[in-house]
Amino acid sequence: MADDQGRRAHTGRRRNEEAARAILRAARELLERGDGAGVSVDAIAAAAGVGKQTIYRWWPSKSDLLLDALVEGARGLAPAPDEGDLGSDLAAFLTATFRGARDPAVAAALRQVAAEAQRDPRAAGLLRSFTEDRRRVLRGLLERAAARGELSPAADLDLLVDQAYGVLWYRLLIGHAPLTEAAAAALAAALARQATASP
Amino acid sequence: MADDQGRRAHTGRRRNEEAARAILRAARELLERGDGAGVSVDAIAAAAGVGKQTIYRWWPSKSDLLLDALVEGARGLAPAPDEGDLGSDLAAFLTATFRGARDPAVAAALRQVAAEAQRDPRAAGLLRSFTEDRRRVLRGLLERAAARGELSPAADLDLLVDQAYGVLWYRLLIGHAPLTEAAAAALAAALARQATASP
DNA sequence: TTTTGTCGGAACTAATCGTCTCGACAATCG
DNA sequence: CGATTGTCGAGACGATTAGTTCCGACAAAA
Numbered sequence: 001m002a003d004d005q006g007r008r009a010h011t012g013r014r015r016n017e018e019a020a021r022a023i024l025r026a027a028r029e030l031l032e033r034g035d036g037a038g039v040s041v042d043a044i045a046a047a048a049g050v051g052k053q054t055i056y057r058w059w060p061s062k063s064d065l066l067l068d069a070l071v072e073g074a075r076g077l078a079p080a081p082d083e084g085d086l087g088s089d090l091a092a093f094l095t096a097t098f099r100g101a102r103d104p105a106v107a108a109a110l111r112q113v114a115a116e117a118q119r120d121p122r123a124a125g126l127l128r129s130f131t132e133d134r135r136r137v138l139r140g141l142l143e144r145a146a147a148r149g150e151l152s153p154a155a156d157l158d159l160l161v162d163q164a165y166g167v168l169w170y171r172l173l174i175g176h177a178p179l180t181e182a183a184a185a186a187l188a189a190a191l192a193r194q195a196t197a198s199p
Numbered sequence: 200m201a202d203d204q205g206r207r208a209h210t211g212r213r214r215n216e217e218a219a220r221a222i223l224r225a226a227r228e229l230l231e232r233g234d235g236a237g238v239s240v241d242a243i244a245a246a247a248g249v250g251k252q253t254i255y256r257w258w259p260s261k262s263d264l265l266l267d268a269l270v271e272g273a274r275g276l277a278p279a280p281d282e283g284d285l286g287s288d289l290a291a292f293l294t295a296t297f298r299g300a301r302d303p304a305v306a307a308a309l310r311q312v313a314a315e316a317q318r319d320p321r322a323a324g325l326l327r328s329f330t331e332d333r334r335r336v337l338r339g340l341l342e343r344a345a346a347r348g349e350l351s352p353a354a355d356l357d358l359l360v361d362q363a364y365g366v367l368w369y370r371l372l373i374g375h376a377p378l379t380e381a382a383a384a385a386l387a388a389a390l391a392r393q394a395t396a397s398p
Numbered sequence: 399t400t401t402t403g404t405c406g407g408a409a410c411t412a413a414t415c416g417t418c419t420c421g422a423c424a425a426t427c428g
Numbered sequence: 429c430g431a432t433t434g435t436c437g438a439g440a441c442g443a444t445t446a447g448t449t450c451c452g453a454c455a456a457a458a
Contacts (some may be wrong), residue, residue, distance in 0.1 A: 012425065012433035012434030013435045014425070014434085015435065036318070038317075038318045038414090041415065041416080045437090053437080054435075057436095061416080062416090128373060135375075159382075162370065163366055166364075166366040166369035166370075167361045169372065170361060170365035174330050175323065176327060176331070176334075177361070189398075190358055193398060194389055194390075196396075197393065211455080212457095213455080218404090237445090240447080244407095249407095255446095255447070256404075
């Protein structure tokens with residue numbers, strides 16, 4: 001567990017990783033229990049039995065903390081399948097992605113970070129790199145299908161990625177429809193039909 | 200300009216509609232000038248030369264005011280074309296919609312209302328009815344094409360609407376790509392291909 | 399002229415993020 | 429061992445903001 005110790009001389013008390021873990025755990029629990037309302041840093045500190053200063057010693061801002069809680073909650077959902085067929089790969093990936101975003105803590109963190117990104121350029125940058133990572137995974141899946149000759153030459157990979165994640169974010173932030181597995185499967189089928197259709 | 204006067208007995212000073220117009224105008228100007236940061240009610244009141252009380256006499260919350268400024272800014276973009284061809288109707292509608300959302304004041308209002316909707320259920324409801332209206336317009340366009348037999352029986356109209364507005368909101372809120380006319384045209388072509396492709 | 403409700407202006411409450419201070423404590427160095 | 433250094437929990441503090449309330453002035457109707 002102690003792998004990133006600095007190599008320079010270091011005197012004084014060491015940071016307590018247990019405190020950081022307690023903070024992350026409290027953040028996830030509050031995000032999960034939060035009834036649509038935002039989670040405050042004070043509430044996280046109180047729930048973790050920790051001073052606010054300790055939070056800001058580990059994370060530079062609330063958005064960083066929420067994004068960390070997010071990444072931890074979404075762990076294992078990253079890899080894109082590669083079974084050699086666009087339709088099934090896309091269905092598997094979107095189903096897993098929708099399922100991850102349906103987790104209450106993950107959904108709340110995504111929504112709160114997205115909300116803060118509209119005001120705070122720092123949060124906007126964080127969210128942007130997070131989404132870029134996810135885009136790259138899906139784009140890789142599509143590129144493999146294109147290399148196999150499964151896609152129409154008219155297919156626009158970036159637009160396909162926008163359509164997939166667009167539906168996810170749109171439903172997540174507006175809330176007019178749920179992120180069900182059926183919706184993921186239908187979206188995968190629709191995108192595969194579009195990508196393979198001749199212009 | 201005085202068309203919605205109450206019919207009941209009314210004593211006392213009348214509300215000054217000029218003040219309401221000044222407030223809306225100030226809100227739009229601040230949204231346009233705002234550098235990504237949010238617009239505060241105090242700033243709007245000061246810019247309009249108006250007391251905050253006057254703002255809250257006309258609008259129950261900041262979100263209502265922003266949504267009003269939004270609707271006023273997006274006026275005239277509502278109607279869906281009906282030229283009898285799915286491809287050109289979709290391209291015209293999405294181009295006009297993207298152009299409307301590219302207006303700085305409209306974009307800022309959309310982003311700020313969306314951000315507040317993640318915390319405030321009242322703002323969420325407002326945003327939901329706004330988006331429902333827009334969804335209905337696009338859905339009507341698709342239904343007319345379906346009635347003309349232009350769509351594959353496998354086409355899912357609501358999913359198509361989700362994809363169109365999904366790309367719009369995703370780009371608007373994440374900011375990884377602009378809402379250009381070229382993007383609108385490409386999206387329209389892609390959705391038309393998807394909707395007409397046989398399963 | 400009196401009553402009634404809006405006007406601009408400003409003080410006020412409450413929530414929130416992030417900074418700073420405090421005494422206590424732990425780890426390292428001399 | 430003892431001094432130094434940096435983290436700990438706890439909380440005060442400044443800044444910002446949404447929304448409420450009070451104030452004296454004013455306008456429109458009774």
